[in-house]
Amino acid sequence: MSATEMSKLDALLREAEVTESGAYQDARRQMAVCNACRYCEGYCAVFPAMAARREFATADLTHLANLCHGCKGCYHACQYAPPHAFAINIPATFATIRQESYAQYAWPPAMGRAFEKNGTVVVAVATLFVTLALLLAVALVDPSRLWTAQTGTGAFFRIIPLWLINTLAGASFGFAILAMAMGALRYLKGTGGLGGPIAPAPVADAAVDVLTLRNLGGGGHGCNDVDDSFAQQRRWLHQAMFYGFMLCFAATTTGAIYHHVFGWKSPHAFLSLPVQLGTWGGVLLCIGTAGLMRVKVITDPVPVARKLLGGEFAMLGLLFLIGSTGLLLLAVRHTGAMGCMLALHFGLVLALFVVLPYSKMVHGVYRGIALLRNARERRARG
Amino acid sequence: MPDFSRVYDVLVVGGGNAALCAAITAARAGASVILCEASPPPLRGGNSRHTRNLRTMHPGPTQVMTDSYLEEEYWDDLKRVTAGKTDEHLARMCIRASQHAPDFLASCGVVFQPSLSGTLSLSRTNAFFLGGGKALVNALYRECARLGIVTLFDTEVQHIKVEEGWATEAVVSHAGFPERIRFKALVASSGGFQANRNWLREYWGDAADNFQIRGTPYAQGVVLKDLLAQGVQEVGDPTQFHAVANDARAPMEDGGLAMRLDCVPFAVVVNRDVERFYDEGEDVWPKRYAIWGRLIAQQPGQVALAVTDSKAVMNFLPSVYPPYKADSIAGIAAQAGMDAAKLEKVIADYNAAVVPGTFTPMVPDDCRTEGLIPPKSHWARRIDKPPYYAYPLRPGITFTFLSVKVDDKARVLMADGKPSGNMFASGEIMSGNILGQGYLAGFGMTLGTVFGRLAGEGAAKHVRN
Numbered sequence: 025m026s027a028t029e030m031s032k033l034d035a036l037l038r039e040a041e042v043t044e045s046g047a048y049q050d051a052r053r054q055m056a057v058c059n060a061c062r063y064c065e066g067y068c069a070v071f072p073a074m075a076a077r078r079e080f081a082t083a084d085l086t087h088l089a090n091l092c093h094g095c096k097g098c099y100h101a102c103q104y105a106p107p108h109a110f111a112i113n114i115p116a117t118f119a120t121i122r123q124e125s126y127a128q129y130a131w132p133p134a135m136g137r138a139f140e141k142n143g144t145v146v147v148a149v150a151t152l153f154v155t156l157a158l159l160l161a162v163a164l165v166d167p168s169r170l171w172t173a174q175t176g177t178g179a180f181f182r183i184i185p186l187w188l189i190n191t192l193a194g195a196s197f198g199f200a201i202l203a204m205a206m207g208a209l210r211y212l213k214g215t216g217g218l219g220g221p222i223a224p225a226p227v228a229d230a231a232v233d234v235l236t237l238r239n240l241g242g243g244g245h246g247c248n249d250v251d252d253s254f255a256q257q258r259r260w261l262h263q264a265m266f267y268g269f270m271l272c273f274a275a276t277t278t279g280a281i282y283h284h285v286f287g288w289k290s291p292h293a294f295l296s297l298p299v300q301l302g303t304w305g306g307v308l309l310c311i312g313t314a315g316l317m318r319v320k321v322i323t324d325p326v327p328v329a330r331k332l333l334g335g336e337f338a339m340l341g342l343l344f345l346i347g348s349t350g351l352l353l354l355a356v357r358h359t360g361a362m363g364c365m366l367a368l369h370f371g372l373v374l375a376l377f378v379v380l381p382y383s384k385m386v387h388g389v390y391r392g393i394a395l396l397r398n399a400r401e402r403r404a405r406g
Numbered sequence: 407m408p409d410f411s412r413v414y415d416v417l418v419v420g421g422g423n424a425a426l427c428a429a430i431t432a433a434r435a436g437a438s439v440i441l442c443e444a445s446p447p448p449l450r451g452g453n454s455r456h457t458r459n460l461r462t463m464h465p466g467p468t469q470v471m472t473d474s475y476l477e478e479e480y481w482d483d484l485k486r487v488t489a490g491k492t493d494e495h496l497a498r499m500c501i502r503a504s505q506h507a508p509d510f511l512a513s514c515g516v517v518f519q520p521s522l523s524g525t526l527s528l529s530r531t532n533a534f535f536l537g538g539g540k541a542l543v544n545a546l547y548r549e550c551a552r553l554g555i556v557t558l559f560d561t562e563v564q565h566i567k568v569e570e571g572w573a574t575e576a577v578v579s580h581a582g583f584p585e586r587i588r589f590k591a592l593v594a595s596s597g598g599f600q601a602n603r604n605w606l607r608e609y610w611g612d613a614a615d616n617f618q619i620r621g622t623p624y625a626q627g628v629v630l631k632d633l634l635a636q637g638v639q640e641v642g643d644p645t646q647f648h649a650v651a652n653d654a655r656a657p658m659e660d661g662g663l664a665m666r667l668d669c670v671p672f673a674v675v676v677n678r679d680v681e682r683f684y685d686e687g688e689d690v691w692p693k694r695y696a697i698w699g700r701l702i703a704q705q706p707g708q709v710a711l712a713v714t715d716s717k718a719v720m721n722f723l724p725s726v727y728p729p730y731k732a733d734s735i736a737g738i739a740a741q742a743g744m745d746a747a748k749l750e751k752v753i754a755d756y757n758a759a760v761v762p763g764t765f766t767p768m769v770p771d772d773c774r775t776e777g778l779i780p781p782k783s784h785w786a787r788r789i790d791k792p793p794y795y796a797y798p799l800r801p802g803i804t805f806t807f808l809s810v811k812v813d814d815k816a817r818v819l820m821a822d823g824k825p826s827g828n829m830f831a832s833g834e835i836m837s838g839n840i841l842g843q844g845y846l847a848g849f850g851m852t853l854g855t856v857f858g859r860l861a862g863e864g865a866a867k868h869v870r871n
Contacts, residue, residue, distance in 0.1 A: 056724075056727070057726050059724050060723055060724055060726045061538075061664040062723070063458055063538030063539075063663075066519035066536045066537065067536070078724050097537060100540070101538055101540050101544075102540060103455045103539065103662050104662065104664070105448065105540075106448070107446075107449070109657060243536055244517075245536075252548070253544075253548055
C-alpha cells in the first residue's frame with residue numbers, strides 16, 4: 025500500500041471513530057435537559073459529575089455512562105420520562121453506550137464484535153467448553169472412571185488430569201487478564217485517562233464505592249429495582265454475587281496453595297478452608313445470580329436496554345451454573361456422578377475464563393476506572 | 407373496574423400533591439376515598455410532577471434546611487411578592503402550618519435532600535424533594551395504594567351536581583366512558599385553568615397564543631368553571647398567574663422546569679422593539695423570577711431577548727437549547743432577527759451607565775447603573791466581553807390564580823359567604839385566596855400540602871358526623 029493510500033485509510037479510520045452512534049447523540053440531547061434540571065443530583069455520582077460539565081464530548085458521555093450503575097432512580101423521578109416528548113431515559117441510553125464502549129475498547133479490537141450478539145456468544149462458548157471437557161475426560165482417561173465412584177487423594181485428577189486443568193485454566197484466565205488490561209488501557213487512552221494524577225484518597229474513595237456499591241444506594245434509601253418503589257435488592261444481590269464469586273476464587277487459590285506449597289492434595293474435608301470458601305461462595309453466587317435474574321424479569325421494562333438482555337442473562341446464567349455445579353460436585357463427590365459433574369463444572373469455568381473479556385464481566389473494569397476518575401474529580405471540585 | 411354503584415365517603419378531584427395530601431389525610435381518618443386523576447399514569451401528578459421543593463417555616467436548622475425561617479420573615483416575603491394583595495389571616499395560618507408539612511410528607515414516604523447545586527440558593531427557606539416532584543408524587547400514590555384509596559386514572563370530572571351548597575354527585579369520563587360517582591364529601595384539587603387557551607384568550611386575546619404552558623396539559627379548569635357557575639364564591643384576578651421567563655423555543659405545553667431561564671439578573675433584556683422595559687437586577691432571582699413571565703406577556707408579541715456576555719455565562723444554569731452566540735452585538739441581533747444598530751445602541755447606553763462595583767452573584771451587590779431608565783439596580787456589569795450570548799424569552803405560565811373562595815378550614819364558600827356543607831378545596835384551584843399576584847418559590851406545594859391536609863381532615867370529619 026502506498027503512502028497516500030495509507031493516509032487515506034487513516035483518515036477514513038479517524039472519521040469512523042468520530043462518527044457517533046445514535047445512542048451518543050441521544051445522550052447528548054438528554055444531558056442538555058438534565059443539566060438544566062438537575063433534580064436527580066441526590067441520587068448517584070452521575071449527576072454531580074454531569075453538573076460539573078457544560079459540553080459533552082464523546083469521551084465525557086462514555087465516562088458518565090460507565091459511571092452509571094443502572095439504578096433507575098433518575099428514570100422514575102423524571103418529569104420528562106416517556107411518553108413525554110423529551111423521552112428522557114438515562115438508564116437505557118447509558119446502558120447502550122456502555123455496551124458500545126465495551127465493544128470499542130475490546131482487545132484484540134476485532135473481538136469487539138463479540139458484544140453484538142453477546143447472549144449467543146456466551147451460550148455457544150459455554151456449550152462448546154462443556155462438550156470439550158466431557159470429550160477430553162473420555163479421551164484422556166479411562167472412560168469407565170466417568171461413571172464409577174472415585175475416592176481418596178487425587179480423585180478429581182483421575183477424571184481430568186491436573187496438567188490439563190492447569191494448562192487450560194491458566195492459559196484462558198491469563199489471556200482474559202491480559203485482554204481486560206489491554207481493554208482498560210485502550211479505554212483510558214480513548215476517554216482522556218483519569219483526568220490527572222491520582223492521589224491515595226481518591227483511590228480509597230473508589231475502592232469504597234466498588235466494595236459497598238454506594239451508587240446503588242439511591243442517595244441512602246435504595247434504588248428503583250422493580251418499579252417506582254425503593255429497595256436495596258439489586259445492591260444486596262449483586263453483593264452476594266460479587267463476594268460469592270470472590271470466595272470461589274479464594275477457594276481455588278487456597279486449593280492451589282495447599283497443593284503446590286504444602287503438598288495437601290484434594291479432595292479436602294468438608295470443613296477445610298478451600299471447601300468452606302467454595303461452598304459459601306457457591307451458595308452466595310447462586311443466590312445473587314438467581315435473584316438478579318428474577319429482578320430483570322419482573323422489572324419495569326422501559327428503563328432497560330432490551331438489546332443487552334441476552335448477554336446479561338447469559339452471563340448470570342453461566343455464573344449460576346458454575347455455582348450450582350460446584351455445589352453439586354461437593355454433594356456427589358463420593359459417588360459415581362462425580363466424574364460427569366466435575367467435567368461439567370470444569371467446562372463451565374473454562375467457558376467463563378474464555379468469554380470473560382468479551383462479556384458483561386468487563387463492566388467491572390470500566391466501572392472501576394469511571395469511579396476512580398469520578399473520585400478524583402469530586403476531590404478536585406472540593 | 408371500579409365500583410361506581412357505591413357511595414364513597416370522599417371524592418377527591420385531581421391527582422397532584424394537593425389532591426393526594428387530601429386523599430391520604432381523609433383515608434387515614436377512616437374515610438373511604440376515591441380519587442380521579444385526568445391524566446394517564448405516566449403523566450400523573452398535575453403540576454406537582456414539575457416541582458422540586460416547598461417553602462417551609464422553621465424555627466431552627468433541620469436535616470435539610472439551614473438556619474431558621476420564621477413566620478414574620480415568611481409573611482414579609484409573601485406580602486412583598488403579592489404587593490399586599492393577599493389574605494393575612496389565611497396566609498399566616500398557611501405559613502404556621504407549613505412547619506409541619508415536611509413531616510407529613512415524610513410520613514407518606516417522601517424523601518428530602520439537602521439542596522446542592524442549581525437551586526437558586528433556597529436551602530434556607532425551602533425543603534427539597536430527593537429526585538424532585540415526580541418522586542414525591544410516586545411516594546404519595548404508593549401511600550394511597552397502601553391505604554386502599556380507589557385511584558382512577560384517565561378520569562376527567564366534568565360536572566359536580568351542586569344543590570343549595572351541597573355537592574351530591576359527579577359526572578365523569580372514565581377511560582372514555584361516562585360514569586357517575588356518588589359521595590358524601592368533595593375535595594376539589596383539580597388545579598387552575600392555565601392549560602385552557604380559550605379561557606386565557608377571554609382575558610388576553612391573541613397574546614394567549616404566545617403563552618407557553620409550563621406544566622400539565624390537563625389543567626383545563628373544568629371543575630373550577632363548573633363550581634363558579636353554581637354559586638360558589640370567586641376570588642382572585644383572572645389575569646393573574648405565576649409565570650416565568652421561559653425559553654422561547656420551548657414546547658407550548660409541559661416543557662416543565664428545565665425550560666426556564668435564570669439569566670435575567672445577569673443580562674440586559676429588550677423587547678421586540680429592542681427597548682428595555684424593566685429593572686433586570688431589582689432583587690435576588692428567587693424573589694423576582696416569577697414576575698418576568700407576566701412582564702414579557704405584556705410586551706408586544708410576548709417575546710423578549712436577554713443579552714449577556716462571556717463574563718456572566720457561568721453565573722446561571724445552562725439552557726437546554728444552545729444560546730445565540732456571536733462575537734459582536736450585531737451578530738446577536740442578526741440571530742435574533744432584530745435591528746442591529748438599535749441593539750448596539752441599547753447595549754452601548756447601558757454600558758455607559760454602568761457604575762463600577764463589586765460583583766457578588768447571589769446577593770444584591772453594588773453593581774448598578776446611573777441615569778438609565780429603567781435602571782438595573784444590581785449585578786450591572788458592562789456587556790463587553792465576546793463572545794456574546796443571548797436567549798429568546800417567552801412567558802411560561804405555571805398556574806392561574808382565579809379561584810374558589812375558601813375559609814381557614816379549606817371549606818368552599820358560597821356566594822352568600824356561608825361555607826358549603828360538604829365541599830372543600832386545596833391547591834391551585836384555591837391559590838387566589840392567598841396569591842393576589844406574584845409568587846414565592848415553593849409556595850404552591852406549601853399551599854397544596856397545608857390545604858390538602860385541611861380539606862382531607864374536614865371531609866373525613868363531615869362524613870363521621
